[in-house]
Amino acid sequence: MEKQTTIPVKINIQNKDFNVSEETKILQQNETGAIVNFVGIVRGFDEKNNNVIDSMTLEHYPGMTELEIEKIVRQGCQRWDITGVTVIHRVGKLLPSDQIVFVGVSAKHRQNAFDSCNFIMDWLKTKAPFWKVEECNNHKKWVNYNLSDDEATKKWVV
């Protein structure tokens, strides 16, 4: 039987920045002994093509994005004993060093928080419908998907 999940879950897709400290405080209100946060940041350099990145714009599929993240979070809740989850993903134009994504998980014990945060992030990278376009020297380039992201999800297959 599927485990029912009634823990606090917050999923936001937004243009505006987020405050990691405030989000951590919210997770701290859950019954918790451990919080693990992941924060993704815009890189200023494209190592593969040796390019400086001026900016990056993210688009997504409203409605489906939230549904896909909800599914991933639900799977995480069923697999690990966790007490709260927050996923915030920014869209629109971002600059190098800007925050893109926040995944925060609270749990009673650290290993559940570490593993579920890693799980949510790995699946978000391969399932949540976001696309990045990089701007370098006035040229736009859609970012290619990374095969290593698919590989990363294999460790979660049981």
Next chain:
Amino acid sequence: MVIKYFSWIKEYIGKSEELIELPDDITTIAELINYLDNLNDHYKRAFVKRDLIKIAVNKTYCSVETKISNNDEIAFFPPVTGG
């Protein structure tokens, strides 16, 4: 039927969304792709790498064999690159 396009597929086709009346003989995603592919060169270019393209019906991932109807919302997009 509403069809949505994202990322470089949207740019190749030149629109992010369109409303089409599904011809009676089209019942699957594979048949829809063939139909669009024959409309003009913009679609043809977008669907050249069709093995790469991800498909959603009513905001859920699906395959080319998925059955479709006129009330569905279809989306075509490249592999995702968020996070």
